Amino acid sequence: MKLLAIETSCDETAAAVVESGWTVRSSVVASQAQAHARYGGVVPELAARMHLERLGGVVAEALEPVTGGLRGVDGIAVTRGPGLVGCLAVGVSYAQGLALATGLPLVGVNHMTGHVLAAKLAEPDLEPPFVALVVSGGHTDLIHYRAHDDVALMGATRDDAAGEAFDKVARMLGLAYPGGPEIDRAAGSGNPGRYRLPRPLLPDFNFSFSGLKTAVLYLLRGLDPTDPEVVADVAAGFRLAVVETLVAQLEAAAESAGVSQVVVAGGVASNGLLRETVRERFAKVARVVIPAAPLCTDNAAMIGAAGLVRSSLRGFDREPLDAEPGLRAYAA
Amino acid sequence: MAELVLDTSVRGAGLVLLSEGGAVLESRSVTGGAGSVQESLRDLLEAVPAPVSSVLVARGPGSYLGVRSGLAWGLGFCQGRGVPIHLVGSLRVVAETVDPAGGQALVLRSAGRGGLLGQLFSASDAGWTAVGPSQLLGAGQDLPPSWLGAPGLIDPEGIAPGGLSRRGLVRARGLDQALARLATTAAGPGVPYDQVSADYAVRVGAQR
Ligand SMILES: [Zn+2]
Numbered sequence: 347m348k349l350l351a352i353e354t355s356c357d358e359t360a361a362a363v364v365e366s367g368w369t370v371r372s373s374v375v376a377s378q379a380q381a382h383a384r385y386g387g388v389v390p391e392l393a394a395r396m397h398l399e400r401l402g403g404v405v406a407e408a409l410e411p412v413t414g415g416l417r418g419v420d421g422i423a424v425t426r427g428p429g430l431v432g433c434l435a436v437g438v439s440y441a442q443g444l445a446l447a448t449g450l451p452l453v454g455v456n457h458m459t460g461h462v463l464a465a466k467l468a469e470p471d472l473e474p475p476f477v478a479l480v481v482s483g484g485h486t487d488l489i490h491y492r493a494h495d496d497v498a499l500m501g502a503t504r505d506d507a508a509g510e511a512f513d514k515v516a517r518m519l520g521l522a523y524p525g526g527p528e529i530d531r532a533a534g535s536g537n538p539g540r541y542r543l544p545r546p547l548l549p550d551f552n553f554s555f556s557g558l559k560t561a562v563l564y565l566l567r568g569l570d571p572t573d574p575e576v577v578a579d580v581a582a583g584f585r586l587a588v589v590e591t592l593v594a595q596l597e598a599a600a601e602s603a604g605v606s607q608v609v610v611a612g613g614v615a616s617n618g619l620l621r622e623t624v625r626e627r628f629a630k631v632a633r634v635v636i637p638a639a640p641l642c643t644d645n646a647a648m649i650g651a652a653g654l655v656r657s658s659l660r661g662f663d664r665e666p667l668d669a670e671p672g673l674r675a676y677a678a
Numbered sequence: 679m680a681e682l683v684l685d686t687s688v689r690g691a692g693l694v695l696l697s698e699g700g701a702v703l704e705s706r707s708v709t710g711g712a713g714s715v716q717e718s719l720r721d722l723l724e725a726v727p728a729p730v731s732s733v734l735v736a737r738g739p740g741s742y743l744g745v746r747s748g749l750a751w752g753l754g755f756c757q758g759r760g761v762p763i764h765l766v767g768s769l770r771v772v773a774e775t776v777d778p779a780g781g782q783a784l785v786l787r788s789a790g791r792g793g794l795l796g797q798l799f800s801a802s803d804a805g806w807t808a809v810g811p812s813q814l815l816g817a818g819q820d821l822p823p824s825w826l827g828a829p830g831l832i833d834p835e836g837i838a839p840g841g842l843s844r845r846g847l848v849r850a851r852g853l854d855q856a857l858a859r860l861a862t863t864a865a866g867p868g869v870p871y872d873q874v875s876a877d878y879a880v881r882v883g884a885q886r
Contacts, residue, residue: 397750402753431743432746435712435750436750438750439715439748440753443751443752443755444754445758446755447759448759666713666715668712
């Protein structure tokens, strides 16, 4: 089974070809980050327009290594939600047009399940059960992935997602958007112990990063935010606080679920300190799977992986799809 | 060979399949989201199994989601079949619902939140031709003087503001006839799927 996968839920226009056996034949991502950087965040209308302009070319490029192009694939997987409504509508409608033109069957998949199943592409022998920490610009979730058709949300953020907190603190520090890589860079030369920031641990594996963000705001009132040393030290202290909070909750969740495997996924999982810390903490207690950075940030290969799982469990979709911006994360 | 035409920029989307000579072979009007449009398109293509040689899509202004979905659907279909896509302004589609009896006409359409979309057209052998770009007026904004002087008014939604007297033009043909007329007179050479620019979206209306 070979699937053409399409992802347009936010600001990355992506297409990939993924084959049974968890082989990624191609993965093409046209990032819009630069176009949105001047606005300090994703502008939904601009994102939808850019998807329309780029999707055809991105799909053509993804099909290049496939003999016969579209005739060489067996089906199409597309993100149906959650995400930005205009962006999802472009991907879903495009995929439906393509499916009707070619007679290929279509399967709509959950973007968040895609993030988790990127782990299968990284390490194909990974089988449930496992606990996954999914951290991105829109989500900070802990899930118990018992089986492909049995996924339970253990905890989530009560306010800002981790990625969102990175963006907001980056702005306070005069750093560019997206904030994650910028804070990472600034923190590289910083002393994380100079400013001690809180580790917001909520019960029931939940998160709250809004208080941490406010703590940075108050801290900066007494400092000179144009001093590069201050920026580096605050960035390092903030990054450490976020990472320690995430890892502490992941440890608690894994222990509570009694699993011996943990997965870290989503855009923030490309953060070097988070990857290192998780590997270190779980070294003796659990298998750790963290996909390579290009499989953590939004991509279509993960949508292909989710499409393979969904189509094998439930078959392809017989009914026409609609974009579902409010689709519950990890819902089947 | 057949040509597929779709206008999803309005609530009641129009889908038409034309013969090579421009006759309406089959048409559907759809209310509802992308899923219903897909269902009707599937139904339409099954009803007339002729190969589709090109697709014409109304590119806006109009409903935010409708315009994007229609264009994306057209792009996907054209890429899948390797046929060209033609784009046409949505207010031009409205203009084509009346016979170009001569002179000028102003097309008005609601842009949501009390706003108006308008565009002037003049009659020619090839149907209505736009005189300048469409304009988006917010609620309470003054009308451009050229609108007030327009001899004909095409106002399918009955939204003409006080400054414009009703001059009695309504949809004389159905949407399918208008789309058929456009496909045969205004389509031009078509664009490969990967060369569609974003200019269509500049004046997408405010029905979010
Ligand atoms: Zn994502």
